Amino acid sequence: MSSPLRNPRQLIAVVIAGVSGLIVLLDFVGAGPAVAALAAVLVQWAALITAIAVLIGAWSVVQAHVRRVRMRAPEARYSIVLIAGMGIVIVAGIFYPTRTATGLALPATLAAPPIRTVFRLVYEPLAASLLALLAFFALSAMLRALRSGRTEAVVVVVVALLALIIQLPPLTLIPVIGQTVQWLNDYLIAAGARGLLLGSAIGALVAGVRLLIGFDMPYADR
Secondary structure, rough: OOOOOOOOOHHHHHHHHHHHHHHHHHHHHHHHHHHHHHHHHHHHHHHHHHHHHHHHHHHHHHHHHHHHOOOOOOOOOHHHHHHHHHHHHHHHHHHOOOOOOEEEEEEOOOOOOOHHHHHHHHHHHHHHHHHHHHHHHHHHHHHHHHHHOOOHHHHHHHHHHHHHHOOOOOOOOOOOHHHHHHHHHHHHHHHHHHHHHHHHHHHHHHHHHHOOOOOOOHOOOO
């Protein structure tokens, strides 16, 4: 693996990524109006590049699934459903604008009709079904953990079951159990959640610093 100092192309990529990231980072700490204006331009460029990348990726997905349908692959029916879903959302967002006081307007966000209607009728039921399946996956994982016979797995399963049982609505009406559940949520569970958030934030910070100084270069296959 060649060093960026020996490869001019990698060096240019590292300098552009590092300087851009540093400018946006300085804008967060309030470095002045000039830095804020430059950071806004960089963010707009990044949004434009991201939008173009999404379009290219969507076109690539459509091509791959159309090819699968033409070849009559065994999974072609799933490809047809995917292409139809993409087409419905695109048509609903482009060809069915909403009428406002100033005229017709395309939906600005996913929460605006008619895209919101499509999501409510199609996406939300599918998401609810997938979340319901998580219960069965969790049950399967629990059984495999119990079969392993490890003490740690048994403790995790027992604690998880107790946490689920004591949070049942009929049990929370009992004063002692309700207060215990509230105490667990306020102290133990909240402390664990804060630890996870702090760990994620520190990990994101370390990853950002590594990108800024050129240790990690995903744009150069590193």
